Amino acid sequence: MKEILEKKIEEALSSLQRSGVLPLFPLPQIRVERPKDEQFGEYTANIALIIAKESKKIPLEVAQMIRQELSCEEVEKVEVVKPGHINFHASQKTLAASLEKILEEGRSFGSSDKGKGARVSNEFISANPTGPLSVGNGRGGFYADTLSNILRKSGYEVTNEYYVNDAGEQIMKLGHSVLADSEAVYGGEYIEQLALRNQEKTVEETGRWAAAFILEEMIKKTLHEKMRVDFDTFTSEKEDIVEKGYVEKAIALLKEKNFTYESEGALWLHTKDFGDDKDRVLVKKDGITTYFASDCGYILQKIDRGFDHIIEVWGADHHGYVARFRAAAGMLGFSGKIDFILVQLVKVVKEGKEVRMSKRAGNVVTVDELIEKVGHDVARFFFLMYAPETHMNFDLSLAEERSQKNPVFYVQYAYARLCSILRKAEVEGFRETAGDPSLLVHPKERALIRELSFFPELIEIVADDFSVHRLPQYAMRVADALHSFYDECRVLDTENKPLSAARLKLIRAGKIVLGETLSLMGIEAPERM
DSSP, rough: HHHHHHHHHHHHHHHHTTTTSSOOOOOOOOOEEEEEEEGSSSEEEHHHHTTTTHSSOHHHHHHHHHHOOOOOOEEEEEEEEEETTTEEEEOOOHHHHHHHHHHHHGGGTTOOOTTTOEEEEOOOOOTTTTTTOBHHHHHHHHHHHHHHHHHHHHHOOOEEEEOOOSSSSSHHHHHHHHHHHHHHHHOHHHHHHHHHOOOOOHHHHHHHHHHIIIIIIIHIIIIIIIIIIHHHOEIIIIIIIITHHHHHHHHHHHTTTOOOOETTTTEEOGGGGGGSSSSSSEEEETTBBBBHHHHHHHHHHHHHHHHHEEEEEEEEGGGGHHHHHHHHHHHHHHOOOEEEEEEEEEEETTTTEOOOOOTTTTTOHHHHHHHHHHHHHHHHHHHHOOTTSSSSEEHHHTTTOOTTTTTHHHHHHHHHHHHHHHHHHHTOOOOOOOOEEEGOSSSSHHHHHHHTTTTTHHHHHHHHHHOHHHHHHHHHHHHHHHHHHHSSSOOTTTTTTHHHHHHHHHHHHHHHHHHHHHHHHHTOOSSOO
């Protein structure tokens, strides 16, 4: 309906210009949006306000002209309100068709071929294999995993990637820490446990053994068992980038393109010419390649693997790496799209005070500990509620609440209630197959259909701007609409079976949409609570 209305408004304006009622000027992109208040209809447009200056008329007059020119069977009423908004109220036929579309398409409702099979590398978490995953890693991980689900539903071919930094100085630092010598850096109970297990001799051997152990026995188990986040590939800096020659190939290519120069005995890259704040070193004067050189090798490897789009989900402390990464990608010949999402810090708080859970990981609150305390679904939902660029206080008191005050349980209870109604309907012999959606004229019924029908548009928005936090917000709005509908509209009524059949269709549609929303977020949709 959104696209139809936008096209109709554009046609109306073009007609007004052709007839000379409005002067000729380039029309801006027409946008209709959902109003915050449902009393203003299903959609609203402010185009009259936008073109008021060019039209040389007051917005209210322009809006009235557009309304008179519009012909759209999808709406039953078009109203103009001050200072010039045009509100559209969907016809009962349109809402009924939307409901039938949900039931017909089932869990594929909202899917599209928007991405047209474009190959996307979504790299996230990529924490050094030097310790357990923190709550910050959890926040970025849940966000990116959900984003991948949305992109796949939108027709993209997505690869979840974890880049393992196992070729840098941190491996030596880990070795020193396990050996508890004077150069130890990492601390915590897990280091003590590694020290007891260690049978290696040199610092490097100890570091490599410890990193491999942490990756396999801590990080991967946390990802799969606790976070329920699965990766398609773990790319080893040492094995897949350095030892396979990608760093050398990248440096050679950059030299060949005359993007490098030598100064003070080191090899530099002209990143400043491509948007960075300064040039960066690729090879130090002692002949050792830098971490940035490995990044260049990794970018080249992604180019070789044929990706059209690269997404990098990093901690906010890596903001300084964005410009150099983008510069290197351009120099190496990547012509696709690159998006960077910088995830801000998380504080776990209870009653206004920051919480430290244990000494298992030194001063770090691990995502394992948080999930053990509040559960996977609660942890994931809470993290997803906030846009990644915002600082977040994780409210432990609310997360531990096992009632509808907790937004996760509120949404899950709405889904369980839908399942309960459908079970009861089956037991009592009600059937929704013959239900007529045109009977659903109650304001609460219309509001619920309106909310459910928005789902495909929501998916498209999130696939465009990566605003994953819209999903839990939407889930709560659907739950609100469901609870409100149920409170005012009796579903199973033996005295009005045709209306019951129609309402059962609405219940089933609600189950489809809310279930798919929870699934995309990676959260359980319980049939009983």
